[in-house]
Amino acid sequence: MESLTCGHVAPAAGRACRHLLSAPEAPYSLFFTGQGDERHLVCEDCERAEEPAARADSSLCLACLRAREGRPFGLISLHGKPEARTRRTSLRFEHRDHPRPELEGTTPRAITPMGAEPRSRWLAVDARGGLLQLDLDAGTTTRLGALPPDSVQLDADLELHVSACGGFAAVANRYGSRGVVIALGTGAVTMKLERGDYHETRCVFPLAFFEDGGHARLVHGTRWNRLDISDPATGALLTPRDDEPPGEDTAPAHALDYFHCGLTVSPDGQWLADDGWVWHPVGVLTTLSLRRWLHENVWESEDGPSRRQLRDIPYFWDGPCCFVDARTLAVWGLGSNPDRLLDAALLFDVESGALLRWFPGPRGALRADGRFLLASAVEGGTQVWDWETGERLHEEPGLVPTSWHPAARCLLTVRDDGSLRESRLVQPEPGSGGP
Numbered sequence: 001m002e003s004l005t006c007g008h009v010a011p012a013a014g015r016a017c018r019h020l021l022s023a024p025e026a027p028y029s030l031f032f033t034g035q036g037d038e039r040h041l042v043c044e045d046c047e048r049a050e051e052p053a054a055r056a057d058s059s060l061c062l063a064c065l066r067a068r069e070g071r072p073f074g075l076i077s078l079h080g081k082p083e084a085r086t087r088r089t090s091l092r093f094e095h096r097d098h099p100r101p102e103l104e105g106t107t108p109r110a111i112t113p114m115g116a117e118p119r120s121r122w123l124a125v126d127a128r129g130g131l132l133q134l135d136l137d138a139g140t141t142t143r144l145g146a147l148p149p150d151s152v153q154l155d156a157d158l159e160l161h162v163s164a165c166g167g168f169a170a171v172a173n174r175y176g177s178r179g180v181v182i183a184l185g186t187g188a189v190t191m192k193l194e195r196g197d198y199h200e201t202r203c204v205f206p207l208a209f210f211e212d213g214g215h216a217r218l219v220h221g222t223r224w225n226r227l228d229i230s231d232p233a234t235g236a237l238l239t240p241r242d243d244e245p246p247g248e249d250t251a252p253a254h255a256l257d258y259f260h261c262g263l264t265v266s267p268d269g270q271w272l273a274d275d276g277w278v279w280h281p282v283g284v285l286t287t288l289s290l291r292r293w294l295h296e297n298v299w300e301s302e303d304g305p306s307r308r309q310l311r312d313i314p315y316f317w318d319g320p321c322c323f324v325d326a327r328t329l330a331v332w333g334l335g336s337n338p339d340r341l342l343d344a345a346l347l348f349d350v351e352s353g354a355l356l357r358w359f360p361g362p363r364g365a366l367r368a369d370g371r372f373l374l375a376s377a378v379e380g381g382t383q384v385w386d387w388e389t390g391e392r393l394h395e396e397p398g399l400v401p402t403s404w405h406p407a408a409r410c411l412l413t414v415r416d417d418g419s420l421r422e423s424r425l426v427q428p429e430p431g432s433g434g435p
């Protein structure tokens with residue numbers, strides 16, 4: 001094996017112009033060759049030259065390629081299209097249909113997984129604000145309570161979350177300013193949620209449960225630029241802090257110019273991803289340590305040392321993302337032009353904020369099922385990806401699920417008539433009659 005231009009003896013993973021070889025931090029553009037996901041990286045000046053791709057005359061090993069691509073902030077533009085990689089498998093989805101007489105004719109306003117055990121249990125909000133527990137394994141429906149009148153606007157989009165213990169539900173209008181927390185054991189309201197009315201119609205209501213020391217905790221927006229953590233059992237505020245007055249010529253300490261949006265919590269409750277935005281407007285995906293915020297630094301969500309910015313895209317936020325393991329966040333969309341984002345999954349390490357790698361293909365809502373990444377969109381249905389290798393393993397056209405139960409490993413589709421379909425990914429053993 002010959003030595004590459006980057007100086008390493010390794011297989012060539014891509015090519016770059018010589019300017020990027022000597023300035024790995026410089027902004028860059030990607031030119032896809034059309035051969036798999038092979039691409040050339042060129043600097044800003046070379047991009048404007050005639051035949052820009054031909055300027056990429058230096059060979060790079062995988063580590064050197066990733067060192068340059070690991071800064072999504074530096075990505076200027078994309079040219080051409082990569083090909084997704086595929087691998088033949090015997091994976092397929094098995095479906096189970098449930099006519100729901102209790103729901104028939106009325107589509108639930110929202111539905112979300114319930115419980116941390118592998119049981120197909122869901123919480124639904126019906127058209128009149130009733131909270132129904134649907135146990136699809138037992139075939140039972142149990143009414144657990146109802147949303148108080150006027151607590152949310154039922155004919156607008158809802159955010160519905162249930163704590164892992166199954167004890168609490170948080171409901172809010174996705175693009176509204178109000179919501180409520182209900183103790184599911186008693187049906188009692190334990191908290192009212194209010195995030196103010198400054199551009200709230202432009203971003204998802206920030207809302208997420210996590211567990212800390214065996215107790216359910218709720219992160220929720222309390223102002224456009226402020227998140228808090230509360231005890232959903234009592235409503236007690238666990239992150240009390242007062243705005244500090246501005247100095248003579250300076251902004252107040254910990255002032256945050258950031259609109260918090262949809263939240264995603266890591267499976268172990270350690271990390272929070274917040275896909276918010278700043279003026280002009282630019283979406284800025286950020287992450288932070290929930291443990292640090294709760295136990296060490298009450299200002300962690302403003303300017304704590306664990307806060308990381310993963311990427312920024314003008315006019316784009318609240319995009320699809322999910323944790324694929326305790327520290328790795330998969331995010332849809334490669335590029336810097338919101339109208340021309342490439343279908344791709346970007347894998348970030350939330351502790352360092354670094355882009356570990358990316359692969360082309362996944363589009364739509366993202367959900368993690370072990371080493372599988374499920375990507376679902378109206379166009380194309382659900383595709384199953386191996387997020388470690390970046391290969392597409394299976395496609396199920398027409399499967400556009402409403403929700404995903406990570407513990408029961410089950411997709412749920414609510415049909416127009418209110419009936420439900422469960423879809424589970426199965427891998428038939430060789431010789432068991434599978435394809």
Ligand SMILES: [Zn+2]
Binds near residue numbers: 042043045046055
């Ligand atoms: Zn160059």
Ligand SMILES: [Zn+2]
Binds near residue numbers: 060061
């Ligand atoms: Zn190298």
